[in-house]
Amino acid sequence: MKKYIIYIGLLVTGLTLGWLIFGNSSKDSTTSEKNSSESKTEEIWTCSMHPQIRQPEAGDCPICGMDLIPLEANNNSNPLVFEMTDDAVKIANIQTTVIGSGSVDAKGLKLSGKIKADETNSASIVSHISGRIEKLFISYTGEKVSKGQKIASIYSPKLITAQKELLEANKVKDANPKLYEATVNKLKFWKITEEQIESIITSKEVIESFNIYAGFSGVVLNKKVSVGDYLNEGEVLFDIQNLNQLWAIFDVYETDLKGIKTGNKISFNTPAIPNKTFTSSIVFIDPVINPTTRTATIRTTINNQNQLLKPEMFLEGTINNTSSNNTAILVPKSAVLWTGERSVVYVKFPDLPIPSFEFREVTLGESNGTSYTILDGLNNGDEVVTNGAFVIDASAQLNNQSSMMNRNLLSNQSESLPDYTTSTPIEFKKQLGLVLENYLSIKNALVNSNVKESSKNSKSLIESLDKVDMKLVQGESHIFWMAQMKAITENTKGIIEATNISVQRDFFNSLSNTVISTTKSFGVEQNTFYVQFCPMAGNDKGAYWLSKEAEIKNPYFGDEMLTCGSIKETIDENFKNKGTKIKNSPMSGHNH
Structure with a gap:
């Protein structure tokens, strides 16, 4: 129980x-x-075109005015943007820098180098007569030598014989003056002075030992003889180096040589003399690259009257390696991922709850010390990743997003053109038509090879582009238009800024490809346009342009080859895009 x-x-x-x-x-x-x-x-609402926009409620994008869409957690549809958690950012030690325009000259190129002796201020003290060294008045390497200083005393049997000949010739000087002159010249050839010759004739005694004097001031670099050595005529006793002027030699990598010219200022210091900076100008740039180090040497001279600097001292230098003071966008070299053909950086979107980094391809300009000049791909105020970019890129690759190795995610999307000809509103096509009219005016100016007119008409195109209401197209067509509009703007600005007709035509080539793609994708209203092609333009790679007339008038050559080209395609109100992208491929049956 x-x-x-x-x-x-x-x-x-x-x-x-x-x-x-x-x-x-x-x-x-x-x-x-x-x-x-x-x-x-x-829910978080974002813009499909501008993913940096994050708002807690629905509305319009403050940048482009497009309707915001719900953001699905961890489902970023933009292959260019990679998101990371705060913990991942900390573990990867991601660091960023806000970039901006700056003076290219303000960024110094850091160099390392050494002090070297000035080769133009060196000499050798030689014996002009053969004989045996009786005495040396310079005894060690590094000893200072002054011009005219006694260096050595030498016993020379040949010199003794020549003195005897002089005394005999002096006896018959009046009867045979040429013999006397010959014996005197023989002694002068051996660097015997006229005073010494007169002393021999006056004393009528043969001098057994003659002194050798320094003809150059400096320090002894090499002592090559000792007392008792027998010298041949012309043999070196000492190598002398003047250290009152020295060379500062620096190594420059071949990638940094482009902007360096003789006359550029260079400042440097040495650990041996702290808190003192020396400044000089480049006087020589080695024309040959060292095949092992891939560097060339640059040289500057420095006054060393106070003897502070000594050969073989290590140097740290800074050089302003460009010849202009133009401003440029500079980015630290650590931010750039380089594949050989392409250069990539990652840009962080600021003030987002989720750290987001955008994949950007950039065009690099000159190397400026620890930075690159950016020609295209970045803007002032962009926050670029300067440490950890490779980690982001590797993570994006594993996530099947755009990266250095996954560039095809972008290229595959652009292999074919979308067809929005049916869904595009008539009003948008009308506004696009005004852009096309200004494009055609640029084309006509280039046909006439008129630089000023093409620049003027390009400004009109920019104005008409600003009047296009991007809100008229939605979704994918809106995103496509934003990309096309950016490309049209950049190439048109290139035409405006160019002062050379060839440069304008290069920008017009790129502009034409974008305009044709835009026209084929969105369609036209009650107009007919002809896609025309010349296989000899664009450095024989071929180039397209758009025209309202079927008659060929080549904007790439003007009067030189006005009729070179043929009609590739016709775009009218019934046109339907076939999904093929404009390619610069040769054609047959063109006119000349």
Whole structure:
């Protein structure tokens, strides 16, 4: 009986504990589900064209005016944008820098180098007569030597014989003056002075040892003889180097040589003399690249009258390696991922709850020390990743998003043109028609090879482009138009800024491809346009343009080859895009 009472007590206790645990768990689960349900109702709204826009409610994009769409968690549809968690950013040590325009000259190119002796201020002290060294008045390497200083005393049997000949010739000087002159010249050839010759004739005694004097001031770099050595005529006793002027030699990588010219200022210092900066100008640039180090040397001269600098001292220099003071967008070299053909950076969208980084291809200009000049792809104020870009790129690749190795995600999307000819509103086509009219005026100016007129008409195109209401197209067509509009703007501005007809035609080539793609994708209203092609334009790669007339008038050559080309396609109000992109491929049957 007692046993049953114990069992019943244990059962009651177990039931009580079970109710406490599972009852509370159920309650917590209900609360968790409620909170989860509430969190799911909190939506974030974004713009499909500008993913940096994040708002808690629906509305219009503050940039382009497009309707905002709900942002699905962890489902970024833009292959260019890669999202990371805050913890991932910390683990990868992602660091960013806000870039902007700056003076190219303000960025110095850091160089390393050495002090070298000035080769133009070196000399060798040689013996002009053969004989044995009796005495040396310079005894060690590094000793200072002054011009005219006695260097050595030499015993020369040949010189003794020549002196005897001089004394004999002096006796018959009046009868045979040519013999006397010959013996005197022989001694002068051996660097015997006229004073010494007069002394020999006056004393009528042969001098057994003659002194050698320094003809150059400096320090002894090499001592090549000792007392008792026998010298041949012309043999070197000492190498002398003047250190009052030195060379500062720096190594420059071949990629940094483009903007460096003689006359550029270079400042440098040496750890041996802290807190002192030397400044000089480049006087020589080595015309040959070292095949092992891939560097060339540049040289500057430096005054060293105070003897502070010594050959072989290490140097750290800074050079302003461009010849102009034009401003440019500069980005740290650590931000650039380089594949050989393409250069890539990642740009962070500011002030977003989820760290987001956009894949950007950039065009690099000159190397400026620790930075690159950016010709295209970035704008002032962009926040670029300067540390950890490779980690982001690798993560994007694994996530099947655009990266250095996954560029085809972009190219595959643009292999064919979309067809919005049916869905595009008539009003948008009318506005696009005004853009086309200004494009045609640029084409006509280039046909006439008129630089000023094409620049003027390009400004009109920009004005008509600004009047196009982008809100008239929605969804994918809106995104496509934004990309086309950017390309049209950039190439048109290139025509405006160019002062050379050839450069304008290069920009017009790119502009034409974009305009043709835009026209084929959106269609036209009550107009007919002809896609025309010349296989000899664009450096014989071929180039397209759009025309309202079937008659060929080539904008790439003007009067030189006005009728070179043929009609590739016709675009009218019934045109339906076949999905093929404009390609610069040769054609047959063209006119000349």
